[in-house]
Amino acid sequence: MSRATQQPEQQPEQQPSVGTRIGRAPTPGERRRMRLRVVAWCLAALTVLIVQACSTTPPEVPIMVEGCSIVPGAPIASGQQPTTTATEGGHVPGELLISYHVPPRGIPARAQLGLDVARSAGAEIRRQGHGAEHDLAVVPERDIARAMERLGRDPRVAHVSRNYVAVRLATPSDAHYLAQWYLRDFGAEEAWALEDADGSGDPVIVAIVDDGLNVDHVDIRAKVLPGRDVYCGDDDVRTSSDHGTHVAGIAAAGSSADGRVVGVAKGRRALVLAVKVFPDDTSMAGSLDAVIRGMRWAAQLPIDGTTPGPYRADVINLSVGFGSALSTSATGLLQETVDEIAALGIVMVAAAGNTGSSSGVTYPARLDRVIAVGSVDWDFTRSSFSTYGDGLDLMAPGGAAPLLATSDAVCRFGSIHTMAGAGASGPGAVECLTGTSMASPFVAGTAALLIAAEPELRGDPQAIFDRLAATARPAGSASEYGHGIVCPDAVLGTGTTCER
The missing domain is CATH 3.40.50.200 (Peptidase S8/S53 domain)
Structure with a gap:
C-alpha cells in the first residue's frame, strides 16, 4: 500500500499587522518586506514538495519474481507460475552474469561501469552488483551470442557467463x-x-x-x-x-x-x-x-x-x-x-x-x-x-x-x-x-x-x-x-x- 501524501498544515488567516494602514499604497520598505514574505512562502512550499518526493520510505509496490509469492511464505497455487523448461546444464533465457577485472571504488562509479559495459553490448542491467559482486544483465535471447562475444572482448570484463540453471x-x-x-x-x-x-x-x-x-x-x-x-x-x-x-x-x-x-x-x-x-x-x-x-x-x-x-x-x-x-x-x-x-x-x-x-x-x-x-x-x-x-x-x-x-x-x-x-x-x-x-x-x-x-x-x-x-x-x-x-x-x- 502506498503511503498517503502528507499535506501541509493549514495556516491561520493572516490579519493586517498593527501599524499598517489599509487602503493606501505601501511604502518602499513595506514592498520589500512583502517580497521577502512571498519568497519565504515559496521556499516553504517547495521544501514540502521535495520532502514528499524524496521520502526515505518508498511506496510498497509488490515486485513479482517468477516463481516467488507476492506475500512471503504464501503457497503458490498449481499453475500460478510457469514451470521452467530448462534442464540440468541449461540456462535462464536472456540472462548474463558479468564481472569486472578492477571494479572502481564508490557506488556511482561502479554503477556507471556496469551501465557502460552492458550498453556497449546491447544489454541492460537487471540487477546492479556492488564491489566484486557480478552484475545480472538481460538481452534478447536471439542476440545473446553476439552480446557475449562483444563482452568477451571488452578489456574491462573479467567473466561473462550464461545464468545456468541450478x-x-x-x-x-x-x-x-x-x-x-x-x-x-x-x-x-x-x-x-x-x-x-x-x-x-x-x-x-x-x-x-x-x-x-x-x-x-x-x-x-x-x-x-x-x-x-x-x-x-x-x-x-x-x-x-x-x-x-x-x-x-x-x-x-x-x-x-x-x-x-x-x-x-x-x-x-x-x-x-x-x-x-x-x-x-x-x-x-x-x-x-x-x-x-x-x-x-x-x-x-x-x-x-x-x-x-x-x-x-x-x-x-x-x-x-x-x-x-x-x-x-x-x-x-x-x-x-x-x-x-x-x-x-x-x-x-x-x-x-x-x-x-x-x-x-x-x-x-x-x-x-x-x-x-x-x-x-x-x-x-x-x-x-x-x-x-x-x-x-x-x-x-x-x-x-x-x-x-x-x-x-x-x-x-x-x-x-x-x-x-x-x-x-x-x-x-x-x-x-x-x-x-x-x-x-x-x-x-x-x-x-x-x-x-x-x-x-x-x-x-x-x-x-x-x-x-x-x-x-x-x-x-x-x-x-x-x-x-x-x-x-x-x-x-x-x-x-x-x-x-
Whole structure:
C-alpha cells in the first residue's frame, strides 16, 4: 500500500499587522518586506514538495519474481507460475552474469561501469552488483551470442557467463521414513560420546544454501538463525519443498522430548542458517546468479547493495549442482566467489552429483577449495547414482540400506530419512530421500562437530579438510571414493573408524 501524501498544515488567516494602514499604497520598505514574505512562502512550499518526493520510505509496490509469492511464505497455487523448461546444464533465457577485472571504488562509479559495459553490448542491467559482486544483465535471447562475444572482448570484463540453471541433487524414494542407520553404522554415536556440540562454547553456524527450510519443524526450530531468500528478495525462507529441510536435518537436527530425528551435529551450539536460492514454486529450478549471491550472503559478504547479513557461517553446505558442462566464464565466476569465501576461513562442502557416471563431479563441488562429497550405501560401497571421477574428495552415507528395509516398518527402501518440508503433514513430519545431496550435509555436520570439539580449527578450512581426509575409511580407488568415507568417530579421535 502506498503511503498517503502528507499535506501541509493549514495556516491561520493572516490579519493586517498593527501599524499598517489599509487602503493606501505601501511604502518602499513595506514592498520589500512583502517580497521577502512571498519568497519565504515559496521556499516553504517547495521544501514540502521535495520532502514528499524524496521520502526515505518508498511506496510498497509488490515486485513479482517468477516463481516467488507476492506475500512471503504464501503457497503458490498449481499453475500460478510457469514451470521452467530448462534442464540440468541449461540456462535462464536472456540472462548474463558479468564481472569486472578492477571494479572502481564508490557506488556511482561502479554503477556507471556496469551501465557502460552492458550498453556497449546491447544489454541492460537487471540487477546492479556492488564491489566484486557480478552484475545480472538481460538481452534478447536471439542476440545473446553476439552480446557475449562483444563482452568477451571488452578489456574491462573479467567473466561473462550464461545464468545456468541450478538443480537439487536428491532422488525421492518413498513417503515413509527409516531408522537412522547412517548415524549408528557410520560412527556418529561414538563421536557424540566426545562431542555433540551441546556443551559450553561458541556456536558453530552451518549455512544450508538450498531451497528453503521448514523453520517450524520440532527438530530444528530451536536452532534456526534468521536467514535470507536471495531468489525472491525477502527474509522468508519457508518452503513446502522437502529438500532443504531434509539437508538441514542431516547436518544439524536437534534432539528434544517431542523430536523425531537427530542430525550429525545435534547439539544446541550447532545452529542452522538457511539461505534460499530457489523459487517458492517447487517445480522450478534455481540459477547460478542466485547460488552465487546465496553463498556470498552466508559468508557475510554484501549482495544487492544491502548491508551484509548478521551472521557468518563456519560451514556452508551446497547440495545443489549445475552439471559438469559449465562454461569457463561460469566456473570462473564461481571460483572467484569460492576464493573470496575461503579467504574468510569458511569450510565449503558440496554434493558430487547424481548422474552415476565417471565423467567427474558436478559444479560447484568440482571447484578448488570446495569439498566434493559422493554417496555410499549401508555396506560402504558407492551408491549407483553417485557421480565419480575428477574432483571427488570424500564419501558419506547418502544411499540406501535394503537389507534393513525388510525389518523396518517406516521406509521400505531403507533410504536416508530426516525432517520434511512445511508441505508435509505437521511440524514433526519426516521424509525419505537419497542422493549426494544427503551425503554432503553428513560431512558438513561432521565438520561442525570438529569445530565444536577443537575450536582452534575454526577459520582454517584446509586443516579441517586434512583431518577429514586423513581419518577417512579406505574403500576403493580414488576415482570412485576419493580419500575414503567420512567417519565422525575417527575425525574426533575416538579410536574407531565408523564404529569399527
